[in-house]
Amino acid sequence: MRKILVTVLCLIATNTFAQTPKDKQAILNVLENQRQEWNKGDVVAYMQGYAKSDSLLFVGKSGPTYGWQKTLDNYKRGYPDKSAMGYLSFGIKKVDFLGKDVAFVLGSWNVKRDKDELKGFFTLLFKKINGQWKIIVDHSS
Template sequence: MKKCLIVFLLILTTAFAFAQDKQAILHVLETQRQAWNKGDLETFMQSYWKSDSLLFVGKSGPKYGWQTTLDNYRKGYPDKAAMGYLTFDILKVDILDKGNAFVLGAWHLKRAKDTPEGYFTLWLRKIKGVWQIVADHSS
């Protein structure tokens, strides 16, 4: 009986921790969305791992590095009008283990002349207690 109680408590504790992690990840994405909609790329980029190993895969293929990613965002979205208004549809958040997660979602931009949209997959890693995007594949 005591073993069953211990196993049950471990399962319950793990489930609670995963639920907290999922909420923290959703908060990361919401913080990004809000920063984007303010035209604030620097704050938007704080959710990315500040490393030369950060991986971003877009239509021009894989690129590495936090600064490279920021520079590419600045080039592709030079002003608030180009950035438009961003919304996400989060389709899946999988906590893989206590330090890694996978997110699948859709992004939508509303701009004066068009409404581009696509999908993204993110690999997030908990680094020093904070969930950060270490790989982003957006199309």
């Protein structure tokens, strides 16, 4: 009886955090939408993948930035027009679910421009907010 109870509890715990392929695809769709909007030169539309919150955390080469608007302002300053934005591509290495509404994503990014190429890696924390997956932490290098 005890063995059956432990097995049932393990199955319940596993299912509590198990995500459907639909959740993983929803996260990948957010990233794909961001990529497409970036490549159109629309940084405001790109930012829709992030939680529109003062607690959004973006960590880049200049250190941490808190807040959706401040992050947008930094993007606009660093990439003032379409030519500066170039062509963005992602390489997604892993998507791991840390809970029923939190996911970790590891990937690479590449921006090709007419005169140069930028590249690096990122780690993201996604949270399901009001039924939508949004980035709450972005560490890009």
